[in-house]
Amino acid sequence: MSFSQIGVVGLGIMGAGIVEVFARAEYQVFGVAESALAVDAGKSNLAKSLARAVSKGKLSQEQSDEITARVTFGEDFALLADCDLVIEAAPEILSLKLDIFSKLDAAVKPSGILATNTSSLSVTEIANATSRPAKVVGMHFFNPAPVQKFVEVISTNHSDGEVVSQIVEIGNSLGKHLARISDQPGFIVNKLLLRYLNHAVQILDSGQASKEQMDAAMRELSGYPMGPCELLDLIGIDTCVEILKTIHADTQLEIDEPATGMVKLVSAGNKGRKSGSGFYDYSEKLEIPTDPNQDIKDQVHNDLLIAYLGDCIAMAATGYATKADIDSGMKLGCGLPEGPFEVIASLGIEKVRAAQVELSERTGIATYQPLSV
């Protein structure tokens, strides 16, 4: 099957980013959202992203116009009828996704593949909302979708192997690096990333460090492109809370319960960049001051890094994902300068294990203990 027409449902930051990725790769794209307002927001997200590329000299105005011309926006699912692949990028609410998939099932031609960009929800449950579960997969992009080069391809027990291979082929045509994973809450990257982000807010809630100290620590001492609070604001704190709820329902571990600081911000409507404020205020250009308190930065950096490395070791040791996919996911999905197993190789596994024991004993949290395999 050759793919030429691609549909995207949901035109928030992720949906509009996915539209851009496909339109840049010369696919004919149909972007659908539930209201005229949401369609306008999608158009404006695409226009802003292309204007940024033009202003940086990465695209000519002519190329930007060609990309825009490949996209048709609208509110009607009938626009998607002839699409070979439709990707859903709606908010992380299962009932909403189930409703969208049952509508897609009715609207899209029977040979069309339906994919969800869910961050953590069960792709199997979503597939079950259709009459074509063999043609339903997860295709999980990272924010900003035009920048991050990693895509997780999630298959369920129903997925047709041929369909999964076609999705991998399409992903490659977008210039993305793909990893295949079975349907598990949080897949590879979000399972690791969200626990790390939650850990940061737990530290913040405990008063041990400020958000600025934590963000400075991870930027300065590990070279991360963003600190945890900045990243929570980028992803959307509401989305992060929803992902954590799904992961927590699976693990039942206290450390996966969404941290109070996040829940409170969401209740107050401070969802991050998309709502104008979250941990930080975005009414002006964000400038995070560098914090001179090196001891606090060293401590939070140690704690966040060691807990995260321990999770990566456990993920690989239990056969959940390969070390290579974990390294690629964290580097190409989140822009980290090194994959966790590269960090472990340079620190030395014995040093990491000793630090895990120290962290577990100091905090009283058994999950931080090294896995005995």
Ligand code: 3HC
């Ligand atoms: N849309 C399109 N392009 C964008 C963009 C956007 N929203 N934001 C930045 N860019 C591009 C810029 O044009 C620039 O491109 P160039 O290198 O070709 O000139 C490049 O990205 C770097 O941008 P800037 O110089 O303006 O800014 P930074 O260097 O600070 O980078 C960043 C911004 C790319 C967002 C970087 O900080 C980063 O990688 N942060 C980590 C983001 C991350 O972890 N994402 C994954 C989150 S998890 C997820 O999405 C999964 C979900 O399920 C929750």
